Every structure is written in structure tokens, then in C-alpha cells.
Amino acid sequence: MPSGWACREAEPLSLGTSVNVATLCLGILALGDATGYEIKKRFDGPLKRIQQPSFGSIYPALSQLTKDGLVSCTVHAQEKKPEKKVYRITPAGRAHLKTVLQESLPAPDRIHSDFLATMLFSDMLSPTFVAAAIEDRIAFYRDLLSHLECDHPSAVNQSGRDFVHGYAVAVCRAAIAYLESHSLPAGMATTTASAPRSERADQPKESRL
Numbered sequence: 001m002p003s004g005w006a007c008r009e010a011e012p013l014s015l016g017t018s019v020n021v022a023t024l025c026l027g028i029l030a031l032g033d034a035t036g037y038e039i040k041k042r043f044d045g046p047l048k049r050i051q052q053p054s055f056g057s058i059y060p061a062l063s064q065l066t067k068d069g070l071v072s073c074t075v076h077a078q079e080k081k082p083e084k085k086v087y088r089i090t091p092a093g094r095a096h097l098k099t100v101l102q103e104s105l106p107a108p109d110r111i112h113s114d115f116l117a118t119m120l121f122s123d124m125l126s127p128t129f130v131a132a133a134i135e136d137r138i139a140f141y142r143d144l145l146s147h148l149e150c151d152h153p154s155a156v157n158q159s160g161r162d163f164v165h166g167y168a169v170a171v172c173r174a175a176i177a178y179l180e181s182h183s184l185p186a187g188m189a190t191t192t193a194s195a196p197r198s199e200r201a202d203q204p205k206e207s208r209l
Helices: 021-030 036-042 055-067 091-101 114-119 127-150 159-181
Strands: 071-078 081-089
Touching (some): 021 036, 021 055, 021 091, 036 055, 036 081, 055 071, 055 081, 127 159
Antiparallel strands (some): 071 081
């Protein structure tokens, strides 16, 4: 094991329960009727930092939820387009959602970060590259924070979304503060990294919460 790494035995953690795709679908439908495509789009914006279900997992989950009577499905014919299936949570589905979410505490968060994996070896990298990576990550969090601050969810009277929104804002602000306090001296970052992400052609805008 590399020197400097802790060698103590990991303390046992409460494993909790992972939230599966079916539960995620029920949760989104509890906010309003939606198609499978619309459910997926809800997780293509900032929510993808929390969960990122695929179309390949959403549609089978909706099919099973329908069979179980937890959601209902209304088919709408469309001219020159495939039929549109709109799903609605049933009273049984709403009761099931409340039960399954409270069966046990949530599983621990898992952090997957290419940035942190790279910064783990920052001592091997050039100062200019490290500065560019940090500046790029600051720009990323500032861009995400600007979206979050422009679309506060309290107007829709959802205390749960208000909590998640506030948590996301707090995480972004804390990350920015940490990165800025550990950034390298001004002038070492590249021009590309210092440009706001929202101004880069290859960086699409994220949808709101």
C-alpha cells in the first residue's frame, strides 16, 4: 500500500437500501402524469447528479408497475407518430411509494468523480494542468449553481424538492469555496479553462430541477 494511506480497518456502516428505478418512476409520477420519455428527461438535468436511470430500465419498470396496479397507462393516438403512453400513479402506487421509501434508511452516497481521480495524482502533473483542471471545475459548479439559483422549486409547493434544491445549492457553494481556496496562483490556468462553461459550444445547458 502506498505510504501515507491509512491502514486502519474500515468501520462498519449502515448499508441501507438503494432506491430502484421503479421507485424513482413512482416518485416522479407522484409529482404529475408523465410519459417514459418525460420521466427520463427529469433525470437529464441536475437530477442526474443524484440518479441516472436509462430508457432501457425505465420502460420495463413502468410496464411492471402497470401490471402490479401501481400506475395506470392511457394510450393516446398520434398522427404519423407512435402511440403516446401517459402514466399516472394510482392510490395503491402512492401508498406503495410511501411504504418502500421508509422501509429502511437510504444506502450511503457513492461518489464517482473523474476530477477527483485525476487530482489524486496531482503531484505528478504539471502546475499548469492542475490549475486548468481546478478552474474548469470551478466553472462547472458556478454554471450549475446559476441554473439552480434561477429556478427555485418552492413555487410549486414541494417541500421535498425544496430540500433537495437547497442541498444542491449548498454543495455547489461549498465546492466552489474549497476549490478557490486551493487553486493555484492567478495566471497559471489556461484560457480555455477560465471561460465559463455556459459559453462553450460543446457544453449543453442542463435542465432545471
